Amino acid sequence: MVAEEQVEMHTGVEKHIFQGEIGHPEVWQQLEEKIDLSVGIPLIMMATGQDDENLRAGIWLSKRHPNSKVMIRSQRESHFADSVSQSAGIHTFSLQQVFQDSLPEDWFIQPDSPV
Secondary structure (H helix, E strand, O other): OHHHHHOOOOOOOOOOOOOOOOOOHHHHHHHHHHOOOOOOOOEEEEOOOOHHHHHHHHHHHHHHOOOOEEEEEEOOOOHHHHHHHHHHOOEEEEHHHHHHHHOOHHHHOOOOOOO
């Protein structure tokens, strides 16, 4: 919500944002009352500051709504999370990798090294 407020995003994508403790059933009851996740291929992105909760809830959601695409955001790369998520059919990405991939390679070339 903060990013949307600060940057005008005209994606044409309908988004619903729910706040609350992701481990609490009330949050998911609210979501399922407002959105029918059995229709189409909904994208569910777990992006709290708690990597383990994101993964746990994402696995649960992918089992509950197998037609959905579940993405799990983490702070750092985790081979364990990648392995578990791959087995569960969900996708992970780390902020560390997104940040690293967004920087130009020439920033990391040493001045004395051949290009």
